[in-house]
Amino acid sequence: MKLSTQGQHAIMAMLALAIHDDEGAVRLGDLAAQQGISLSYLEQIFARLRHEGLVEGIRGPGGGYRLSRHADEITLAEIVQAAEDDAVVEMNALQGSAGRDQHLVQQMWSDLSGQFYRFMEDITLDSLMEGHELPRKSYQMGETASLIARMFPARELRPSMAHQMAM
Numbered sequence: 787m788k789l790s791t792q793g794q795h796a797i798m799a800m801l802a803l804a805i806h807d808d809e810g811a812v813r814l815g816d817l818a819a820q821q822g823i824s825l826s827y828l829e830q831i832f833a834r835l836r837h838e839g840l841v842e843g844i845r846g847p848g849g850g851y852r853l854s855r856h857a858d859e860i861t862l863a864e865i866v867q868a869a870e871d872d873a874v875v876e877m878n879a880l881q882g883s884a885g886r887d888q889h890l891v892q893q894m895w896s897d898l899s900g901q902f903y904r905f906m907e908d909i910t911l912d913s914l915m916e917g918h919e920l921p922r923k924s925y926q927m928g929e930t931a932s933l934i935a936r937m938f939p940a941r942e943l944r945p946s947m948a949h950q951m952a953m
Contacts, residue, residue, distance in 0.1 A: 790870060793866040795828065797865050799832070800840065801911055801915075803851060804914075805915065812851055814832060831869050832851060835868050838868035840854055840855070862906040862909045
């Protein structure tokens with residue numbers, strides 16, 4: 787198994803969906819901008835991910851993509867397998883028609899790829915997020931809210947009220 791650029795971008799995009807899972811659907815345009823790749827390239831990857839049942843598209847305002855299953859049920863191996871271009875697999879198969887030495891190298895590479903694949907089968911999106919502080923959206927006060935806050939500044943509590951609130 788070879789981790790191509792497509793596989794890398796698919797993992798990063800799926801991880802972004804997992805991080806923002808509780809916020810609803812994520813737009814592909816936002817993901818493309820975050821990853822610094824073209825929208826059409828990301829659309830191709832997501833077409834494969836959707837075909838394999840890893841993501842689902844949400845139409846309409848506020849639409850985008852979200853995970854089709856919980857993050858602890860989706861492995862990196864599934865993501866890479868879905869996102870990899872079939873041409874890469876075919877090209878690797880054609881390279882196997884070389885001489886005896888080349889065949890031995892291809893067999894060793896195939897064994898290594900199998901070990902890498904088994905390793906990725908044990909890693910879920912959820913396990914990647916464990917132990918990391920996830921980014922949360924922060925509220926930025928708009929101009930109107932800022933004006934109202936200046937018009938009605940917070941008052942300090944009187945000592946008697948502060949004592950009652952502490953109870």
